[in-house]
Amino acid sequence: MKDQKYLEMAMDQAKKGLGQTWQNPLVGAVIVKNDQVLAKGYHRRFGEKHAEIDAISHLKNEKEATGATIYVTLEPCSHQGKTPPCVNKIIELGFKRVVIGQIDPNPQVSGKSVERMKQHGIQVTNLDNSKSLNPAYNFYFKNGRPLITLKYAMSLDGKINQKSGYRTKLTGKYTFKDTQKLRLMNQAILIGENTLKIDDPKLTVRTNPLFPPYRVVLIHDSRELNLQQSIFKSEGPTYILTNYKNEQHLPENVHVVVDETWTPKKIIDFLTKQGIQSLLIEGGSHIHADFVKSGLVDQLIAYVAPKLIGGSGLPSVFGQGISEMLDFKIEKISQLGSDLKVFAKRVY
Ligand SMILES: NC(=O)C1=CN([C@@H]2O[C@H](COP(=O)(O)OP(=O)(O)OC[C@H]3O[C@@H](n4cnc5c(N)ncnc54)[C@H](OP(=O)(O)O)[C@@H]3O)[C@@H](O)[C@H]2O)C=CC1
Ligand SMILES: Nc1c(N[C@@H]2O[C@H](COP(=O)(O)O)[C@@H](O)[C@H]2O)[nH]c(=O)[nH]c1=O
Ligand SMILES: [Zn+2]
Numbered sequence: 001m002k003d004q005k006y007l008e009m010a011m012d013q014a015k016k017g018l019g020q021t022w023q024n025p026l027v028g029a030v031i032v033k034n035d036q037v038l039a040k041g042y043h044r045r046f047g048e049k050h051a052e053i054d055a056i057s058h059l060k061n062e063k064e065a066t067g068a069t070i071y072v073t074l075e076p077c078s079h080q081g082k083t084p085p086c087v088n089k090i091i092e093l094g095f096k097r098v099v100i101g102q103i104d105p106n107p108q109v110s111g112k113s114v115e116r117m118k119q120h121g122i123q124v125t126n127l128d129n130s131k132s133l134n135p136a137y138n139f140y141f142k143n144g145r146p147l148i149t150l151k152y153a154m155s156l157d158g159k160i161n162q163k164s165g166y167r168t169k170l171t172g173k174y175t176f177k178d179t180q181k182l183r184l185m186n187q188a189i190l191i192g193e194n195t196l197k198i199d200d201p202k203l204t205v206r207t208n209p210l211f212p213p214y215r216v217v218l219i220h221d222s223r224e225l226n227l228q229q230s231i232f233k234s235e236g237p238t239y240i241l242t243n244y245k246n247e248q249h250l251p252e253n254v255h256v257v258v259d260e261t262w263t264p265k266k267i268i269d270f271l272t273k274q275g276i277q278s279l280l281i282e283g284g285s286h287i288h289a290d291f292v293k294s295g296l297v298d299q300l301i302a303y304v305a306p307k308l309i310g311g312s313g314l315p316s317v318f319g320q321g322i323s324e325m326l327d328f329k330i331e332k333i334s335q336l337g338s339d340l341k342v343f344a345k346r347v348y
Contacts, residue, residue, distance in 0.1 A: 003099050006030050006037075006071040007127050011101065013042040013051070014073045014133050019184045020045045022211035023275050025074055025134040027051035031059065033068040046211060052076050052086040056093070065093035073101035073130040078113040087113040090122070097123040101130025105141035136187070136278035139298070145272045146279045148296050150288055151182060152316045153303040153339075159313030160285055167199045168313070170305035174337035180205055182301065186280040188214040188271055192287035202230045203282070212236035214276065218267070218287060222246035222256050241267060264294040289319025292326065297346060300328060304340040 013028030021027075021043055028042040029051040041054030049057070052072055059065060076086040076098070090098060098117055103126060104110055114124050131138050139147040153171045154160050161168040183189060183205045191201065196217050203215040215231060215238045222242035227250070231238060238254045240246070241262045250256065259266060271279060281291055291297050302316065328344035335341075 002035070003071070003125065003127060004129075006032055006069075007073070007099060007101055007130065009037070009040065010051075010071045010073050011130055011133060013040050013055075014130075017043050017045070019205075019207075019209045020211075022046035023137075023187065023277060025137045027072065027074045027133075029055040029073070030071045031055050031065065031068050032071065033064065038064055038068060047082045050077060050083055050086050053083065053089060056089065062093055065095055067094065067096045069097040069099060070095050071099045071101075073133055075100045075102065075104040075109060075111070075126075076113045076117075077104065077106075077109050078116060079108040081108075085113075087116055090117065091120045095122060097125070099125045099127060101133070102126070102128055102138075105138055107141070136185075140272075140277035145268050146188070146276050147298050148268070148279045148281065148291065149182075149186065149299040149301060150281045150291065150297045151179070151301040151303075152283060152288065153305060154316045155305055155307045155309040155313070157308050157310065157313075158315050159309040160283065160316050162309055162313050163311065164314065165194075165198060168309070170307060171303050171339045172305075172337040175303045175305075175339045175341070178303075178336055178341065180207070182280060183213055184209060186213050186278040187211075187276045188216055188274075188279045190216040190218065190267070190279060190281045190287065192284050193217070193219040194286070195282070195284040196229065196231065197226075199283070200230050201282075202234050204234050204236060213280070214239060214271075214274070216241060216267070216271070216279075218242075218262055220244070222258075223248075225250075227251075239270075241270070264291045264296045268296060285314040285316065285318040288317040292317055293320050293322050295326065297326065299346065300342075300344045302342045302344075303336070304342065306338050 010028040010030045014026040017026045031039045039055045039058035043051045078085050078087045136147040189203050219242050221244045222240050240256045245258050246256050327347040329347050330344045332343040
């Protein structure tokens with residue numbers, strides 16, 4: 001019971017790092033002795049101290065760690081990365097017990113620290129219930145590709161615009177806020193050529209996070225790029241996946257990557273190589289259909305606006321068909337102002 005309480009405290013610590021840890025996981029730690037919390041900490045920023053070391057730095061004196069229990073939401077690391085291995089510090093300070101929220105799926109660590117701590121006589125308990133903190137991190141190491149979320153705003157009759165070639169504002173301010181949070185939680189955002197040309201989106205997170213998501217645009221001929229578009233006037237790594245090279249001088253943050261055909265599988269392989277753990281697909285209808293056809297959709301978020309469009313508006317997914325439907329489980333339905341949000345997870 002108490003273990004669970006302290007681990008939840010460590011999870012609350014971990015959440016404070018949201019949007020700052022980039023491709024590293026959210027991790028929190030709490031140090032407890034005689035049922036008293038001595039210190040708390042979390043991984044504040046990519047490249048900086050890990051959660052355990054942050055918590056240790058908040059002890060009045062490192063000697064307090066002797067005989068104490070440390071609750072960490074992720075197995076401590078055992079490798080020399082941007083910082084030294086945390087497991088060494090835990091052993092050196094004489095912690096009696098380590099309670100972890102999950103084994104680290106990162107193959108550089110996975111299970112190695114638990115073994116080492118046990119060899120040094122430290123009691124280790126794995127509560128195995130903190131995976132929800134880092135869904136994309138866990139998915140990436142388990143499946144060797146990013147977690148893919150398809151997201152769109154649609155009318156009650158399932159349309160994403162009023163007619164071809166138009167941008168239609170469908171949802172309200174609460175949905176806007178929610179989509180901003182969604183962008184913050186994803187490491188890359190993908191859009192198709194028509195969406196770029198018609199919507200002229202910035203694809204930024206308005207709070208200017210330290211590590212903005214990669215913006216990825218699929219366009220047949222990059223020579224058609226219009227540098228006056230908003231995406232080229234804002235910062236953040238931008239990848240143009242195209243069939244033809246662009247010879248014009250592009251902003252430094254814009255990278256053109258040429259391939260004969262960019263299938264969803266190739267796009268995902270490309271992002272996996274960049275270490276991208278989560279991808280948000282933000283339109284339009286034809287790009288959605290390509291990913292659905294490839295079976296490359298793990299989660300779906302549909303914002304439903306209380307409007308009827310009728311006529312020739314584009315459906316949320318439109319293009320080449322599939323022979324078998326993809327199954328999803330509805331996880332949550334919530335109301336955002338006058339809109340509805342449906343969150344569903346793929347059933348494999
Ligand atoms: N409500 C919402 O949530 C959203 C609505 N929208 C709306 O959707 C509309 C745009 O959607 P849609 O017309 O479907 O266009 P998309 O943005 O999905 O772009 C699709 C087009 O991209 C081209 N393309 C370029 N490279 C590739 C590639 N490698 N693979 C496949 N296709 C490629 C294709 O052109 P080609 O056909 O020539 O091969 C394809 O038709 C706009 O009106 C926009 O406002 C957009 C985003 C979100
Ligand atoms: N405890 C813990 C992590 N633990 C491990 O360290 C790896 C990142 O190492 P590095 O990039 O060198 O900082 C990460 O993938 C995970 O395996 N990482 C973190 O960023 N924060 C932390 O609190
Ligand atoms: Zn560490």
